[in-house]
Amino acid sequence: MQTANVNRLTPYLFLAPAAVIMAVALLYPIGYMVYASFLDWNPSQRIGEAEFVGLRNYINLLGDASFRESFWVTMKFAMVVVSLEMFLGVGLALLLDRNIRGMSVLRTLFILPMMIAPIVVGLMWRYMYHPTVGIFNRTLKSMGFDPIPWLSDGNWAFASVVIADVWQWTPFIFILSLAALQSLPQSAMEAAKIDGATGWQQIIHIKLPLMMPVLIVTLLLRLIDAFKVLEVILVLTNGGPGLSTEILSLRISRTASEFRELGEAAAMSNYLLILLMILTFAMFLYNKAVELRAARLRKAAEEDL
């Protein structure tokens, strides 16, 4: 009896350290942030001295044009970069899914950008975008074109940060898509060839549908990440010119450090958190649906033997 009880407790005993660390490192700060979002809190005050204002921060934000602009820029940024990255990443994977000499080297080269620290990526692109000594404008000039205001014009600045992000994160989608492609059943592809499918038809009717589960998860992961992007934009444009590239995480950091509105920054973080939770929940639902479907199919097959 005694041993049986101990045995039953063993798993929880092993889980306990991880659970404690989770609580301290994750739940405590989140709880702190949620609480802070209900306060009118200046960094010079201790948290106990701050005035409790209820939902005022949230309501104020909804009416704040700059916040709405920031929110819109973030949405636009996430949608544009993730669409481009999906298109390029999946396309590259489809192109490079073959055995030719040197392919493994090429694949490694393709995923290098992902391994560079975002700050470094930001600095690197800032030099390349430099109006006079940057490689782009020098090249344009030597070819006789006018220089482009990469980072000083609102529209161009947005495009510039998009290009940098696409450069860095396309490899992520590329390697996941490639892995998905290479795990597809080869014989189904051969059957399609014999059934008369051209290269395009194989991609559209066989490869993409079979890759879809991986692609959906990849898309959601990338989307969650794109909403949180900070460093590259911070280094490249610091949100400017104007608010043209001021994504939410940048605005949050500025609200806290420049405007000294900790409560409002916390409320903003919570809006972002809610958005990300919706995405995460969508991913969870999708996984659940896939699992349920697989279970149903298995059951049907077993019943029908």
Place this chain on the structure above:
Amino acid sequence: MPKIVFDKVSKSYGSVEVLPPFDLTLEDSEFTVLVGPSGCGKSTTLRMLAGLETLSGGEIYFDDRPISKLDPKDRDLAMVFQDYALYPHMNIAKNMSFALRLAKASKSEIEEKVTRVATMLNIAHLLDRKPAELSGGQRQRVAMGRALVRDAGTFLFDEPLSNLDAKLRGKMRAELAEMRDTIDKNMVYVTHDQVEAMTLGDRIVVMSDGLIQQQGTPEELFKSPVNKFVAGFIGSPTMNFIDGALTEEKGVTWVRGDGFMLPLDADLGKRLQSAASKDVTVGIRPSSFVTDTDRGAAIELKVVVAEYLGAQSVLVTRCGDADVLVETQSTSPIRAGTIQTFGVLTDEIMIFDKASGLRL
């Protein structure tokens, strides 16, 4: 339904030659079975025919048209794969109609063909299901159905039954045999199972180590194999091979070995006169033994194991150092551990050259 001709076709992977150049002709509307142990090159041959592998040399002709540069889709063929290769994301109806839809067939035509084939194969009630919802045997039928809805001139089968359990395999084999007689198409069937080959093939091509050992009707292969490999591969239980030496006594050629001495038929004896070496391998099929010693030359065998299979029993016996399989009717039970005298039907004895394995 073209006549298919392999003309000096060969296949190498890098410097490894898996198929040395060979010629092979598959007649119009014939059911040809390529059979051999794994790694003998039979699947590679089929895949080259399908266009899934390139040729390293030679050319394949459909009638007089060279096809080795054509895409699989331009070769007018349908194929059934070993693992069925169904499209997991499409339901059965979509799986079966994929080729027709790509060919932009009309909706009514697609529906008519799918329904007809599905009814024929007994899978009409499964059309809405996904492949994962089917049992192995049903998937097999769908794979077959997917090939059949296409009115291709040539059907290729790559070990289609090898993933099924024994009972289902027997059933599907019988259905295939029936289908073979009703469908007037070229069929090329690859298997490692000689029973499938014997029951299905109009003509069998036996391959080993990338070489075509022999081709012919099932009966030809069984009755007059050209070498020891074919003799051992065709027929179940497999032929017994015992080392022996040829001698001549009283005008009769005898073969003598450890624990036996058997007279050979006059025809065979005459043929053996010119044999270069007197060292031979004797081949006797398990079915060539009879319990009635009056009907054949006597041989004494020590019964080691008696395997009861129902109407028949297979006895594992020992003749000198060699194991010898004997097939008998179960009506006259024979106990293990006894020494028995059997008759050998001498006209069914085959003699092979010991060194080359060729039949003499």
